[in-house]
Amino acid sequence: MNVQLNNPIFEKLGMTYPIIQGGMAWAGTGHLAGSVSEAGGLGIIGTGYWHADQVRAEIKRAREVTDRPFGVNVMLMSRHIREVFDVIIEEGVKVVATGAGDPSPYLDELHEHGITVMPVVPSVGLAQMMEKKGVDAVIAEGSESGGHIGSLATMTLVPQVVDAVNIPVIAAGGIADGRGAAAAVMLGASGIQMGTRFLASEESEIHQNFKDAVLKARDIDTVVTGELMGNRARVLKTKMAKKYIKNERVEVTKPKPDAAAVEKLENGSLRRAVVDGDKENGAFMAGQIAGMVNDIEPVSEILENTWSQASELLNKTWRTK
Numbered sequence: 001m002n003v004q005l006n007n008p009i010f011e012k013l014g015m016t017y018p019i020i021q022g023g024m025a026w027a028g029t030g031h032l033a034g035s036v037s038e039a040g041g042l043g044i045i046g047t048g049y050w051h052a053d054q055v056r057a058e059i060k061r062a063r064e065v066t067d068r069p070f071g072v073n074v075m076l077m078s079r080h081i082r083e084v085f086d087v088i089i090e091e092g093v094k095v096v097a098t099g100a101g102d103p104s105p106y107l108d109e110l111h112e113h114g115i116t117v118m119p120v121v122p123s124v125g126l127a128q129m130m131e132k133k134g135v136d137a138v139i140a141e142g143s144e145s146g147g148h149i150g151s152l153a154t155m156t157l158v159p160q161v162v163d164a165v166n167i168p169v170i171a172a173g174g175i176a177d178g179r180g181a182a183a184a185v186m187l188g189a190s191g192i193q194m195g196t197r198f199l200a201s202e203e204s205e206i207h208q209n210f211k212d213a214v215l216k217a218r219d220i221d222t223v224v225t226g227e228l229m230g231n232r233a234r235v236l237k238t239k240m241a242k243k244y245i246k247n248e249r250v251e252v253t254k255p256k257p258d259a260a261a262v263e264k265l266e267n268g269s270l271r272r273a274v275v276d277g278d279k280e281n282g283a284f285m286a287g288q289i290a291g292m293v294n295d296i297e298p299v300s301e302i303l304e305n306t307w308s309q310a311s312e313l314l315n316k317t318w319r320t321k
């Protein structure tokens with residue numbers, strides 16, 4: 001029997017599995033997110049630096065595959081967030097996840113429209129601040145994750161956040177199977193999020209080169225860029241990523257580029273990885289668990305396999321004799 005976690009938010013959303021698909025910029029398309037929701041998890045469209053019209057188009061694509069609720073992730077460093085929030089509200093999206101910043105200025109407005117808000121937090125302090133502002137849950141994301149990250153690992157972050165807040169905590173970072181999911185539940189999480197595992201799914205629309213790179217990656221094949229610039233992002237260790245890190249020591253002494261230039265660079269390098277599969281110039285964001293992701297499966301099997309394995313482990317642990 002699959003374990004049922006006590007999570008009122010997931011119950012309200014009618015989810016079969018307590019599993020969220022992380023909102024990956026460019027990779028978290030409407031088709032992937034819709035497919036995850038349709039299969040009983042919660043899919044999240046990753047909007048990154050997208051403009052409103054791109055976001056609206058992906059919301060419509062999600063609705064082509066599901067009538068169930070899905071979420072949209074808003075990347076708060078983007079200059080387009082106001083228009084993205086407008087589209088989310090107009091389109092009647094039920095869940096907003098946020099990354100890379102503080103969503104509290106938008107919280108009341110989102111709640112007025114009945115939207116559940118779950119920010120990603122990399123630390124206890126931010127989790128507490130978010131709870132105080134009134135968010136519905138937090139996604140505690142460890143530095144094993146792909147993309148933009150904080151500095152604490154999932155193993156240390158999750159139990160500390162669980163102890164510090166009284167709202168549901170969803171664990172993210174380094175989870176790609178039932179063992180990781182069960183471990184997160186043991187740390188006190190009332191849900192899990194996976195990103196990298198869903199990159200390697202049948203419904204994932206990333207370029208085949210990106211899928212192949214995830215399948216091929218070993219445990220040590222990711223690196224963190226942006227360490228010196230205070231903008232840490234985990235990517236697969238390509239030639240370009242290594243060159244980028246080397247150049248950072250020089251770049252850090254130069255004046256900081258403006259927001260438009262940062263957007264062009266970051267949005268461009270992600271698009272080149274996800275859409276073009278450009279191994280020379282793309283930023284292939286993926287988590288440390290990529291080493292364990294060795295096959296492409298339909299999202300329905302990823303969800304069922306992950307949660308039935310986790311349930312078996314949790315049932316075993318909880319059995320008393």
Ligand code: TUI
Nearest residue numbers: 025048075099100101102120122147148149150233266
């Ligand atoms: O946001 C993510 N992951 C992302 S965003 C993204 S788009 C991008 N592309 C290229 C380079 C940089 C970004 C790719 N991956 N994860 C959630 C996350 N949020 N991780 C860390 C945080 C975070 C950091 C600081 C959340 C809040 C925060 O608050 C700081 C403050 O005080 O505003």
